[in-house]
Amino acid sequence: MKILIIAYNTIKRNFRDYKTLSLTLLFPIVLILILGTALTSQYSPSNMGKIKVAYFNEDKGDISKRFDELLNNEKIKEFIEVSIVKSSEEGKKLVEENKANSFIMIDKDFTEKIIKGEESKIKVYSKKTGSFYSMVVKNIVDSFGDGFNTVKTINSLTGKFSEYKTYKNIENVPISAKGNIPRAIDYYAVTMLVMTLMYDTISSAVLAGEDIYEAIGNRVKCTPVKFYELFLGKLLGLIATFFLKAVMIICFSKYVYGVNFGENMPVILFITFSFSVFSTSFGIMTAFFAKDEKRAVNFLNGIVPLFTFLSGGYTKFSTFGSLEKIIFFIPNKLGHEAFFNTIYNGSSQIASKAVLSLWAMSILMFIFSSLKGRRVKV
Known part of the structure; x- marks a missing residue:
């Protein structure tokens, strides 16, 4: 019961911070519009040739x-x-x-x-x-x-043999690229959503840091709340907060901008939830291992734009050569692969691999954070 109360209070606290909430919602929404409008020509299908x-x-x-x-x-x-x-x-x-x-x-x-x-x-x-x-x-x-x-x-x-034949009576049918190729606004709706979820790692690190490095952590020690109750409560509260904010961005993009999120919304929402779990775990782990809240925030402020850039969040890259396999496991890239392959009916195997990778990393980070948290005796 204490875990649920802590989770509820965490959600309520985050949504009552109207200034921060407004900024975290408006920032990606405005970026999607600006980038999606300014770079439309780069994502318009042309004569593709053979x-x-x-x-x-x-x-x-x-x-x-x-x-x-x-x-x-x-x-x-x-x-x-x-x-x-x-x-x-x-x-x-x-x-x-x-x-x-x-x-x-x-x-x-x-x-x-x-x-x-x-x-x-x-x-x-x-x-x-x-x-x-x-x-x-x-x-x-x-x-x-x-x-x-x-x-x-x-x-x-x-019980009869019917031979498989390839017939030559193929009809010429005009193919519309609409819905098959992401427009600029479709592309940036996904990349900015993933970037926003990555920036949520900072909120996760700050809330975790309060319990480790600030006075609130000392006050918690004087309460009957156990570490695992506090840890799981904050964890669930942050995951729910990040997921709900992401859903708001998806709904706004879909119904106001007309962004294509495909026909399988349950899977899109599951991918969003999976990334929310990852963001929470990554932020908490960073807070525990940085040994200083400011250091954790500075680290995340530097690495999130770098990950966004390398994964093609700001602009598409054709190839990274031998680094391609390493780039794939950058969190943002995993998110992009999961979303795009689901939306545009690409490889379900790659989408599944990306989501499983996010969950595997999340579980490992939860375990490390839990062990580290017990040592610092929050």
């Missing part, structure tokens, strides 16, 4: 030959330029060097596994998994897989 795809097929079976026929279809070749490579290493290298948008690979036992009833997949490698180019390639591969699975199901039900 999508460059590297292709390596080790399989000699009939099923993979059907995929070869699909890629050689005249209509497919109008917007995809396929380059045959001699190895998987060559294909991946072309993607890494930005000489190909995606790399498609079929293993040598692809047909054999399917005949045996085992799972077999066509592999697609893309550097920018949430980009329009990679989604086009992914949809082509998925379409082939869906078509073949349908034929396989019919065969198993009827």
